[in-house]
Amino acid sequence: MKKLLLAVSAMTLMMSGIVFAQAETPVIDQRQANQDQRIDQGIASGQLNKREANRLNMQQEHVNKIEDRAMSDGVMTKKERARVGAAQNRASRHIAREKHDRQGQRHR
Numbered sequence: 001m002k003k004l005l006l007a008v009s010a011m012t013l014m015m016s017g018i019v020f021a022q023a024e025t026p027v028i029d030q031r032q033a034n035q036d037q038r039i040d041q042g043i044a045s046g047q048l049n050k051r052e053a054n055r056l057n058m059q060q061e062h063v064n065k066i067e068d069r070a071m072s073d074g075v076m077t078k079k080e081r082a083r084v085g086a087a088q089n090r091a092s093r094h095i096a097r098e099k100h101d102r103q104g105q106r107h108r
Contacts, residue, residue, distance in 0.1 A: 024076060028067055031088055035060060038095050047099040056095055063087045 039056050042048035048056070066087050070080035 025067060025071065025084075028081075028084055028088070032060065032063065032067075035088070035091060035095060038099070042095070042099045049103065052098045056091070056098060059091045059094060063091055 036057075039048065039053055039060070043050075043053050063084065067076075067084050070076045070084060076084075
């Protein structure tokens with residue numbers, strides 16, 4: 001009985017820690033979702049080809065890994081937040097650059 005109670009308590013603490021870690025970065029998470037949506041919209045409109053989309057999605061995954069690493073101790077410091085923000089800025093510029101290049105258009 002004690003083992004069961006201990007296991008349930010441990011699981012509850014772990015789950016609350018996971019929820020807390022996710023809830024601390026809503027702005028970053030929303031921006032990631034927006035950038036994913038921009039990539040999807042670029043694919044649908046033909047502004048991005050498959051190779052560009054794959055490259056941009058890999059960059060988004062890299063930003064997610066940076067965020068996960070920053071949140072591994074449960075707290076995101078200002079320095080870590082700045083690093084994630086810089087990575088998101090870089091990814092956003094790459095998305096815009098790839099969506100507005102002239103590939104796929106007829107040259108006159």
